[in-house]
Amino acid sequence: MNDQRTEPEKDGPAVPPAKDVEQPTAATGGRAAQVLREVTTGGFGVTVLAFVLALVIGGLLIIAVDPDVTDAASYIFARPADFFGAAWASVTDAYTAMFRGAVFNYDAPTAARALRPLTETMTVATPLIIAALGIAIGFRAGLFNIGAQGQVLMGAAIGGYVGFTWSLPPVLHLLLALLGGILAGGVWAGIAGFLKARTGAHEVIVTIMLNYVSLYLVAFLLTTSAFTREGSNQPKSPGIRENAQLPLLLGDQFRLHAGFVVAILAAFFVWWLMTRSTWGFRFRAVGSNPNAARTAGMAVSSSFVLVMVVSGALTGLAGAVQILGTEKALTGGIAGSIGFDAITVALLGRSKPLGIFFAGLLYAGLNVGGRVMESSTGTSINIVLVIQALVVLFIAAPPLVRAIFRLPSQPALTKGASA
Template identity: 60%
Template sequence: MSEKTASPAPVPSGSGATSGTGDPGTGGRQPARRGEPRPGVLRDLLSGSWMVSLLSIVVGLLVGAVLIAASNPAVQDTLGYLFARPSDFFVATWNVVTEAYLALFRGAVFDWQATSFVRSVRPLTESLVAATPLILAGLGIALGFRSGLFNIGGQGQVIIGAVCAGFLGYWLTLPLGIHMLVALLGGVVGGAVWGGIAGALKARTGANEVIVTIMLNSIAGFLIAYLLKQQWFTRSGSANPQSRSVDDTAALFPLLPDPFRLNAGFLLAVAATVFVWWLLERSTLGFEFRAVGENPHAARTAGISVGRVTFLVMALAGALAGLAGAAQVLGTEDKLTIGIAGSLGFDAITVALLGRSRPLGTFLAGLLFGAFKAGGYTMQAQTGTPIDIVLVVQSVIVLLIAAPPLVRGLFRLPVPAGKEAR
């Protein structure tokens, strides 16, 4: 019998029939086994092009412009006589929006109205300071995404990394340089252990990593709140829930003199970006990570241990997030507080998505969101624009990044070759 006559008829998508292998209704795909990543949804999230990312940012800024105008009293006043003199409304809207975004730029990149060169360039360094932990934690999230794992535990891993690094930073007495390395290593190990717990449970029992990491976030938050009430841990006479400042020997060294706050943490972010790129694109282990992320069944057939990869990915992701926490406490905050992590772990998910879970993309996305964070305060102080609008812009960007077909539909972009329109 010829090959053509021996081939089974194609099964229509969504028909509920089996296509050679797999369960009915799966379109021939093998069902996910216990302890394996689920690559399908992640592949959809990462399928968009860089143009989609750029247009998502543009749409986010446009939505922010609408909100800025809507919240301004001067623009609201012109609405009372909009049909009589519509030019007043458009002029007021243009002035308000441009003033707000120029203030955002001046607070994030370069302040040309400053009285000295130092004050002019300090906004750029503040953006780099804000971007440093976002890049490090974002790389950890991106590593999980590329391997087919939803690591939602960045927040808890950042907290544990900060706790370990901060405690070693003021509890130990070591020489300059060695003390800093030991504290950083403590943060890395702490984050790796916290991420490894979720990885081990996923690999051994098939526990859902989303639920496990969310629960670990809560545990980490309550743990630091408890520790900061213990005198033996804080070594501080303060009644406030905060620790003693880390020793100078453990602090990350500054890259620029005062009043700049940029420190060696940014160099760690650059080095971590290069490391993750090398790991994913040039190493055998990284090939295994990507193979499992693309198709765990094919990877198992090729002899790759999916369980081992799952554990290693979560541990490495936790190590990167723990390094972000260490950089935060040793380089910027100087001491442990309940809010030491802020919303870094959750913002890192945004950064990883915007960067398409690629090391360079994550690095650039971290710089962008660091600029939003640094410039938002200047925008609020100088124009009265609520800083929450910046958060709305970020949220809209994430919404569009997570739905590439929506962006393609808005701008009538072609569907990428090899990807069926849905």
């Protein structure tokens, strides 16, 4: 008994409990490890891992369809190095071509041509970012605006009409043309919001139907004298007057225009609206729990209308930017797939302005680089479409990404951190 009591005095002070020892570690190295785990398993980390996983699967598809790889596979057991070398060359050639077409062409003879891919990516991303910001407002308010395609068309039609019909001073003409696109998109989406507020009609069905209405309405307008170019039998409007065009940012050798600045300003506006304004608080409250918002005295029905109007105003602005900055004339296919792609961009960006901005650049880069990849290596651009779909799939299912990479779940990390 005496030996047991004096043992701590012989060997030094008693060792404190394990809990006391871990406290300083959590403040130093443990804190760094915790931050690393949060980065790799949080929303941003899952997005990056989802993109990497999609690229890996896309690489496997490139290998599967490459004729040189399939030829080498026929004698893989005799000379395995040939197969793996051909597979590696196939994937690296495809992805480097995509990089050169979307970001930086290091083989270009001049600096201007080397930077042109990045400017093309920014140009293609501009309407995607603006339209996705509008869709994100609806998402965060609990409304699914699937009618962005029609709102982009209407914004392009009205904004373009102001641009090629009116004759006004430079700055005023451009601002009124942009305003025309904003109003057209807001009114078009407001129809769905009004019907939902007054009759309970589901916004998804209404906005999808309005897509078809806008498509055929624009096709009809292009047959009228007001929207048809003089001396042409093609369904194409007159060109946008110079005073209404968005100015180029880097000179005539690049297509990048001031619409990209408009996209940045729109992202700041959406951030302020949803996080700093009373309207944004109402939108988020209605989206989280309409019944609770109604109990708190908020006008839920009018909020539905306002959400759709603001959402459509942004998507209409995207259409106006597209015609005033990139296309310079109205055609039936001016919207392309901007409205539908913007839904994907909003999902990739998790309905947050900063996330949408970078998601739009990523999505546009895949499209622009995919065309260069196809022309340079013969790899089908459908591979790019598969990669885009896989990114959305994996981002929509974070537990799947964590399971594939064997990462701890977010609730477990929170519990461990709090302990």
